[in-house]
Amino acid sequence: MLTYLRKRIIASALPLVVVIVGVFALARMTGNPAALYLPLNATDTMRAEFAARNGLDQPIWVQMAQYFGGIFRFDFGTSMRTGQDAAQMALRAFPATLQLAATTMIIAIILALIVGSAAAMKPNGILDRCSSFISMTAASIPDFWLAIVGIWVFAITLGVVPTSGVVGAAAWFLPVATLVMRPFGTLVQVIRGAMVSALSEPYIKLARSKGATEYRVIAQHALRNAAAPGLTVAGDLTVGLVNGAVVVETIFGWPGIGKLMIDSILQRDFAVLQACVLLTAVAIFVLNILIDLGYALLDPRVRPSAGARQRRKARAAQGPTHGSENRTLAPVGPALSTSESSRGNH
């Protein structure tokens, strides 16, 4: 596990640093915040004082060095707009985005699993054609338009839900329904394709001839093997949602990280913007590790420990070993043994 973690941290450190430097430089290219925060008739001394207070009078590399120094002290600067701690603003907005993303993905995955496997039962059947058309449409509807249609139908015409805000279950309906569409449509296509190929594998025939119930064949044998490509795509989609569903958050006034990010871009609130980028980058890093663990849970072959075990075996076959320095993670659940045996049988 530690080897794995170290590898991941090294692999993602460079892109992270480049992105932060890039954001830092690009944000300062958008213009001088003094123009936004000071009155129109501000004197030159007022401007100079504003720049000095926010550290904007120094050369950009000095500012950048100060910023990176601050990161190690967990000091992410203060917001020019509100005067609050930038990191706290980002952390306060993040749960709203995470809740929205989690709810959306859970609903999308469950729906896609049901529809995708139902469609794969009879390739090119009526159900398959309908579901492929629906999923295609769902994947290609722009979210801002869907949000507006939703507001028009449910909030204005029917008046059953509020147009924005986060209070009450009704307020969740439109944002979640809007966001679910694209992940749902994409996942149905992926799961359907993977299920079709999984159902034609020999181990399915074996399971059927052993007399396994149809439910067991689908849920235990086919779905488990079809889940890996679904997991990849679902991971990518979740990353997109965690990055902040900017459009949907803006339309529904959802106080999440996406809205905070676009606001701080437009207001040239550099510290908050950088804190948001950093926070989402860390969240995506953690998410990617979780996805990798998910692979390991699904498929014993990709578990790091499986590789280590093989290596150890090979070494043992060669001669005396040097002990087991490679004891890495082995999240073996009891559920895994069934799939392993079913795979071993064919």
Add this chain to the structure above:
Amino acid sequence: MSALEMAPPAKDERPEPKNRRKAKTQSESRVSMFTMLLRDRFATVAAIFLSLVVLTAIFGPALMGEHATAQNLMFMNKAPFDPANGWLYILGSDSLGRSVLARIVVATQTTLLVAVPAVLVALLLGSLWGVWAGYHRGRREAISMRIADIIMSFPSLLLAVVVLFVFSPSAANIVLILAITRIPIYLRTARAESAELQSRTFVDAARTFGTNPNAIIVRHVIPVVTPTLLTLATLEFCFVMLAESSLSFLGIGIQPPDVSWGLLVAQGRQYLQTAWWLSILPGLAIVLTAVAANVLAAWMRIATDPAQRWRLELDRKSTKAFEKATRQAAKMQTKKGNDK
């Protein structure tokens, strides 16, 4: 598609697959793409719709450009689908009495002029780079993939805002942003395909003859990866169009007085209570175009896949018969298995 066709003998006397092509005469040994398009009803409709959109984009502004800006106070906020107002106002009018139909038609050109070049630039750069990186492997591949990671994790919204504030917010700059942010998609796909291809025997053979790597890439690798990348590009067209719409919707894409579909939706949003058609109808144009592109991409994926192409090469009747037969055979087999 291409590796086989390149060898001349394969083209002339291709061995007939035993069971699937029985119904065919010798003369039509190869079905053209056009025929295959006609065989899929959904794809035909999608292709016709997309050609209409393209024609509208080319000729529409010349025909209806003046109506898009002409204000007519007699026809303020007219509801759509009312023939009494005349064909120009069939899709309604906005608060200044401008025809929604004319505005959508004019916006078509802007939308396509952003989406199509962005896709083409990203496709060209991304796939050439990816094929090159995948063919050579090693350090070149690793560095390319790192660059792709960096681009992918960069907030593209910030990039759009920077370009908007620093440079002029022209359509060309939006094309540039969208192209840069989408390059990694092609880069990754092309790299994966070409890394796999470079270990194949026919590439190895070319290498043994001493062919120069660039020539191998152009003559042996690129033809094989092209179908995959073209399909991807069709899907990406859909994505890029939606991205442009989102940017315009947020106010950091196309700027008025130019109009794009996304901008029309954004502008109509404040009139949602009184004139729903102002934002719903342009959005419908986006949805229809995106769905058509998606359907066409799905057809392309089948048509360019040698293992699946027969579905479109047979005419509809025999396809159905064949499917029925396979389904029955499968049923029989399971029955047999169950009986045992």
